[in-house]
Amino acid sequence: MQSRFQHIALIGKYHAPPSAEVRQQSIVAFSQIASYVEARGGTAYLEQETANFTGMDHYPTLSLDEVGKRCDLAIVLGGDGTMLGVGRELAKYNTPLVGINQGRLGFVTDIPLQTFLAPLSAILAGEYEEEIRSMIHALVIRDGECVFQALAFNDVVVNRGGTSGMVELRVEVDGQLVANQRADGLIIATPTGSTAYALSVGGPIVHPALACWVMAPIAPHTLSNRPIVVPDTQEISIEVIGGRDIAANFDMQSLASILRGDKILVRSAPHKTRFLHPRGWNYYTTLRKKLGWNEGGITP
Structure with a gap:
């Protein structure tokens, strides 16, 4: 039976050198996947950095x-x-992503490595x-010029x-003042x-x-904030x-030193990311599994 997907990329954790155990797990899993793809008439590719880290040079x-492309x-x-980093890069191509969980929590990499x-x-x-899933496009504006931008x-x-000490921020939404706040910081989060x-x-x-963002203050001076x-x-x-010493973090990956008078603009990114999950997947099952909501209760 031929696969619905003919050209399939295999991507691993490549931002940092993996441990020997993770490297070996990756080699075994990618070898199995590649063999399966090719047996169904498809072509398996290794992402370049993944190939470098695993040493798999025969694909x-x-x-x-x-x-x-x-x-x-x-x-x-x-x-x-790993999944979110890849998602940021491939969103503009509308490439669907499947996640096999080699980490610990796994809200979006939801297929267990042991039974993938x-x-x-x-x-x-x-x-x-x-x-x-949606993303944020954020810009740092200084003296009217964009000095930094990133996807989150x-x-x-x-x-x-x-x-x-605390930072003092003026927060507006579409030009309307929300609050002048003193806090340890402010988080603008996507649903993800x-x-x-x-x-x-x-x-x-x-x-x-949901098409929305969460604005959440970090340790605000005014507890009603x-x-x-x-x-x-x-x-x-x-x-x-x-x-003083203020920073802006974008998915905790990209950092920018922020000065007094700078503005951080948060907008909806022009591209969205496509995740493919196993049939029967739903978000509430993920929450129950990852957050332990059934502990002490009746197992469904």
Whole structure:
């Protein structure tokens, strides 16, 4: 039986050298996947950095840009950080992603490494649930000029340095003042990021199908300053009024030193990311499994 997807890229954790155990797991898994793809009449490619780290040089290799241009599907082996990094790069190509969980939590890499072949086989045959996730496009504006910009899958965080006091921020949504606030910082999270840093400061869990953002202050001076959910069709402006050693973090990957008077503009990114999940997948099952919501209760 021929696969619905003919050109398939295999991508692993490549931002840092993997441990010997992770490297060996990757080699075994990618070898099995590649053999299965080719047995069904498809072509398996290794992403270039993944091939370098695993030492698997007997398959054709592609850069991430080439993956987006040439492949029907990307299979990502790793944790959520790996998946989100790949998602940021491939969103502009509308390349669907499948995640095999080699990490710990796995909100978006939801196929277990130990039993990946059966659900992956079904997906390759066209049996899957498709999910679309949005991203943030953030810009740092200084003296009227954009000095830094980045995509964020989870969140944009403006916060103080480790030894400095609170930051003072003026927050507007579509030009309307929301608050002048003093706090340790402010998180702007996508629905995907609502289960990340924003959750730890009291933000709500937001279903990924909702078109919105969470604005969640970090240790605000005024305790009534609470998280708020706003439409992602509106632009958020965060102006730095006061504070020292301030940074802006974009998915905790890209950093920019922020000066007094700088503005961080948060907009909806022009591209969205496509995830393919095994048939029967739903978000609430993921929450129950990852957050332990059934502990002490009746197992469904």
